[in-house]
Amino acid sequence: MITVDQAKQIILDNITILDPLKTPLQEASGHVLAEDVYAAYDIPAFRQSSMDGYAIKFEPALKTYTLVGEMAAGTSQSITITNGETSRIFTGAPLPEGADTVVMQEKINLSANQITVEDPKIAKGLNVREKGAEIKAGALAMQTGSLLTPAALGFLAGIGISEVKVFPMPKVTIVLTGNELRQPGNPLAFGQVYESNSYSLSAALKLEGIQHIEVLWVNDNLESLIETMHMALNQSDVVLLTGGVSVGDYDFVIAAAAQCGIAQKFHKIKQKPGKPLFFGTQNRKLVFGLPGNPSSVLSCYYNYVLPAIKALSNLPNSMVEVEAELETDYEKPLGLTHFLKGIYTNGKAKPLNAQESFRLSSFAHSNCLIRLREDQQHFVAGEKITVMLLPDQSKAYKND
Numbered sequence: 001m002i003t004v005d006q007a008k009q010i011i012l013d014n015i016t017i018l019d020p021l022k023t024p025l026q027e028a029s030g031h032v033l034a035e036d037v038y039a040a041y042d043i044p045a046f047r048q049s050s051m052d053g054y055a056i057k058f059e060p061a062l063k064t065y066t067l068v069g070e071m072a073a074g075t076s077q078s079i080t081i082t083n084g085e086t087s088r089i090f091t092g093a094p095l096p097e098g099a100d101t102v103v104m105q106e107k108i109n110l111s112a113n114q115i116t117v118e119d120p121k122i123a124k125g126l127n128v129r130e131k132g133a134e135i136k137a138g139a140l141a142m143q144t145g146s147l148l149t150p151a152a153l154g155f156l157a158g159i160g161i162s163e164v165k166v167f168p169m170p171k172v173t174i175v176l177t178g179n180e181l182r183q184p185g186n187p188l189a190f191g192q193v194y195e196s197n198s199y200s201l202s203a204a205l206k207l208e209g210i211q212h213i214e215v216l217w218v219n220d221n222l223e224s225l226i227e228t229m230h231m232a233l234n235q236s237d238v239v240l241l242t243g244g245v246s247v248g249d250y251d252f253v254i255a256a257a258a259q260c261g262i263a264q265k266f267h268k269i270k271q272k273p274g275k276p277l278f279f280g281t282q283n284r285k286l287v288f289g290l291p292g293n294p295s296s297v298l299s300c301y302y303n304y305v306l307p308a309i310k311a312l313s314n315l316p317n318s319m320v321e322v323e324a325e326l327e328t329d330y331e332k333p334l335g336l337t338h339f340l341k342g343i344y345t346n347g348k349a350k351p352l353n354a355q356e357s358f359r360l361s362s363f364a365h366s367n368c369l370i371r372l373r374e375d376q377q378h379f380v381a382g383e384k385i386t387v388m389l390l391p392d393q394s395k396a397y398k399n400d
């Protein structure tokens with residue numbers, strides 16, 4: 001059986017970044033740019049006022065100017081002023097021909113059609129945004145590899161860009177196996193359990209900005225599973241199966257994967273929860289067989305699926321690992337890495353009760369996974385261990 005780190009490396013070794021795609025700016029949030037973007041225009045495209053006030057042709061000795069017109073934002077008509085003249089002007093409006101300076105309206109006195117400038121700091125060019133001050137036509141605006149943050153998207157829109165080439169996010173299909181599964185909201189018959197894996201996985205994927213998520217249900221029989229797997233592979237870049245990867249008579253994932261031409265890269269990792277995790281590829285498509293227990297599914301998602309999904313889109317792994325002090329003693333058997341649901345605050349990590357992989361109550365209240373080494377049995381309070389911060393809990397790590 002392979003170790004946690006070996007499994008992580010095998011997955012990364014099998015990833016090919018998805019082919020870049022032209023995308024409207026409105027859909028590009030959180031993606032990585034796959035091209036250098038150049039400005040097509042000078043921005044601002046004209047000399048404009050940065051204040052509401054009066055545009056003048058600055059003359060050091062002159063304090064009084066005659067009002068001859070107005071320039072509003074969005075006007076398509078320009079006017080011309082000469083020495084001793086002024087035009088009313090508003091923020092964002094083009095400067096009149098001949099003007100080089102704007103006086104804020106709080107810093108003048110208006111009487112009849114004349115203004116008197118009362119601004120000791122007045123100087124040529126004050127309150128004027130020069131043409132091309134933000135960026136010049138032809139200049140590099142953003143480089144390939146940049147993350148499209150809200151500010152980056154606003155910047156690109158502001159210089160007239162409407163679509164960009166990005167590394168897309170993968171399309172994901174979740175395949176639920178298990179005859180016992182029932183949709184929440186319905187009464188349970190004997191032997192049935194509520195289906196919860198699609199809820200946790202879809203929510204985790206949406207949090208990362210994944211938009212294409214499809215959920216397919218399949219009964220525990222080989223033919224149906226093969227058919228559903230083909231469908232899932234056809235429509236997506238990543239297939240996440242839950243359940244059916246263990247050794248039971250109704251666990252068909254491994255056999256179905258082989259029959260669908262999925263090359264097995266590993267099956268089983270020295271870890272708890274999630275020991276029977278399966279990973280395979282079909283060309284560039286990734287297939288994860290997540291052990292069905294709800295806590296195993298999520299633990300494997302954070303450890304293996306999330307980094308893979310990020311890597312497909314050329315994004316860094318969003319799982320942050322930090323060193324922390326274990327708050328209590330802990331005992332575990334040798335041989336498997338354990339991931340414990342825990343609470344991390346102010347550099348200390350506390351394992352929660354209810355660590356069994358069929359239950360999610362502790363996961364629901366945790367903000368981290370505490371990683372305990374496979375080759376160690378006794379852990380003592382105060383000892384340094386590694387903690388994986390859950391990405392949706394970033395505000396919960398520090399006491400105010």
Ligand SMILES: Nc1nc2c(c(=O)[nH]1)N[C@H]1C(S)=C(S)[C@@H](COP(=O)(O)OP(=O)(O)OC[C@H]3O[C@@H](n4cnc5c(N)ncnc54)[C@H](O)[C@@H]3O)O[C@H]1N2
Pocket residue numbers: 176177178180181193194195196197198242243244245246247248251273274275276290291292293294296357358
């Ligand atoms: N003889 C052995 N039995 C088991 C082993 C083993 O090594 N030898 N490993 C155990 C471990 S560890 C795990 S984890 C599970 C994994 O089993 P499967 O991946 O085959 O999953 P299932 O048997 O289908 O389901 C396990 C458990 O999870 C529940 N489940 C499944 N899907 C959902 C869902 N969508 N929502 C909520 N709950 C779900 C299912 O009802 C089962 O209770 O195998 C152990 N057995």
Ligand code: MOO
Pocket residue numbers: 271272273274275276291293295296357358
């Ligand atoms: O590894 Mo299983 O996920 O412990 O129950």
